Amino acid sequence: MTRTLHLVMPDQLSQSLSALRDYDPAEGVVLICETMAEATNVPHHKKKLAFLFASMRHFAEELTSQGFHVRYVQLEDADNSGNVLGEIERAVRALGTSRLVATRPGSYEMINVLKAVRADLGIAVDLREDGRFLSTIREFAAWAEGKKQLRMEFFYREMRKKHQILMEQDGKPTGGVWNFDKENRKPPKKGLTSPKRISHRKSAITQAVLDMVEARFAGHFGKLRPFHFAVTRPQALLELDHFIDHVLPDFGDYQDAMVVGEPYLFHSLLASYLNVGLLLPLEICRAAEEAYHQGRAPLNAVEGFIRQILGWREYIRGIYWHLMPHYGQRNSLQAERPLPAFYWTGKTEMACVAEAVHHTCDHAYSHHIQRLMITGNFALLAGLNVKEVQDWYLAVYSDAFEWVEMPNTLGMALFGDGGIVASKPYAASGKYINRMSNSCSTCRYDPAETIGDCACPFNALYWDFLDRHRNLFQSNQRMPYVYAAWDKFTPERQQAIREQAAKALNAINEGTL
Known part of the structure; x- marks a missing residue:
């Protein structure tokens, strides 16, 4: 009997999945696989990996109890090929499959994998819309x-x-x-x-x-x-x-x-x-x-x-x-500075950043304002490498998959898409952080100061960021008042702010910020 292989990806754990819609127990097999390639494409948070693997295994058990024939490949299986394409190929050869049914995956790269199935294995691929979303x-x-x-x-x-x-x-x-x-x-x-x-x-x-x-x-x-x-x-x-x-x-x-x-x-x-x-x-x-x-x-x-x-x-x-696929290559602000080590360690004297990173480390979670206005805002102001920042967000949060992580990071947080997602850069100084949090009260940096050893790094970096990119932002209808404020500074103060920002960026390199 020729069998149909129904592929279920790690982020598709719903019985309403379109790939399962016309499953026939007489000839259908559901493939769910844990692979090292997907687990290590970035250094995913341990809790994220545990959440995904445990959810996948429970879902497979649920399907099996309801009469589905499930081919589940665990990471420890001796014959595990290590990647999705390899596991599809193994299943096709073992089962004599002539047809693969799949729901649109969550990354453009995986679309290419499914195209390779059609080209390399010579079987029909039925790629279906993901009906779990509310807009096609x-x-x-x-x-x-x-x-x-x-x-x-x-x-x-x-x-x-x-x-x-x-x-x-x-x-x-x-x-x-x-x-x-x-x-x-x-x-x-x-x-x-x-x-x-x-x-x-x-x-x-x-x-x-x-x-x-x-x-x-x-x-x-x-x-x-x-x-x-x-x-x-x-x-x-x-x-x-x-x-x-x-x-x-x-x-x-x-x-x-x-x-x-x-x-x-x-x-x-x-x-x-x-x-x-x-x-x-x-x-x-x-x-x-x-x-x-x-x-x-x-x-x-x-x-x-x-x-x-x-x-x-x-x-x-x-x-x-x-x-996609060109969206992922955008870098409108030419941000190339390497990601600081404190994004992984939390070892920084900026209390708000340390707090957000520690939350992330402990829970594989921080809420959207911490992501946007603390870690994202700092990355924007400091001109951190957009690909490295995206990889970090993809790795550390349990809810992060490429389709949702990339536009949120590249577009919303980093303005790397040139304003497609965000109408203006979400740049903010320490004054905003002080207003919306209580972390500044325990920080060695003062959100009221822009210049000096105790000045909040966000302040000088904020003004320096606006100054560096004035040619891009001064015509933005939401930003005239910001540049009007900058223009009120004396030339001497403007230069002092630039120098303070340079010190902060140098401190990143030295690991002393």
Whole structure:
């Protein structure tokens, strides 16, 4: 009997996956494989690897219990070829397969792998759209066609209308406006702490994965234990319920806040489960919308949260597929400075950066403002190499896959795409960090000072960045006031700021910042 091979990638752990849609138990085989190539293309965080492998193994067990014939290749298997193409080839030869069914993967490179399957193995490849997303690649391309600017806000409004989320019968948005950003930028109040989060019981499968990761990836970044992740759909649904009931009400007010010792605050922690398929975007949005209608969460929190999923996440995926493969080669600011060691070690006297890196090391997580306005902002101001920065973000966060990581890092954080994703560079000085966090109170650097031994490095780097790239940014309609402020400085002060920035950049090289 000629069999059909149904490929399931590590971030496709959903029974609703299009690759499984017409599975026939009489002739179908599901292939799920752990490979060293994907585990080591960047030095992925130990927790990320454990989360992925444990989730994959549990999903395979779930499929098997429901009658699927699963060919599961563990990393330790003696015949493991080490890469996806090799495992497809082994399965094809072992099973006599003439057809491969796959769902669009999360990276352009993997598309090329599937093309190689067709060319090298001579079998039919049925590559299907990923129906877990709320906008297709074709729909995004149609929306983008002819537009000079691809702004998320307008795409988001179309998605709200399409899926009728937070919409009234007269076609207007609930609450009368499309977003409540102005209400969602409160600095942290004194003593702000986050609700207790769930730690899931670890099955024998998860324990075995933890031991394997500890043994095989000891040199990778991050702490492996304690390990709190959900690794099954029922556990992920518990995470969703817990967020809606206990965390969402305060998410809106404090989504931009940063607090020392609080890696999570009121963020959902759902992105990892969403990005691997344990949760689906529409069910998350509907749960948040229902909480608003039932009076369990305010509109500013619910809309802000839904915008991240229905708007930003779908938009970012659209950008990736619309502009690849050339998008990944962009570097509009010619940023080439090597990534500092403190991105891996956290050994820096900048308290906000050290805090963000330590959160990342401990949890394979830091929330989006830390990623954008601390580690991303520093990388932007210092002109760090865009490829090295992207590789770092891809490695250290459990929710990071190329389709979502690349546009967020290259476009949003680094302005490396020249303004496709961001309407202006998200550059900020120490004053912003001091306003939105409490880390400056424990830092040896003073956010009120720009020049001198105790001056916050973000300050001089901020002004120096704007000065270096004035020819690119001075015509930006959102930045005239910034350059007006720079122009008010005397020539002597401007030169002193340039020299202070040069000292900070030199301190990076010397490991003394």
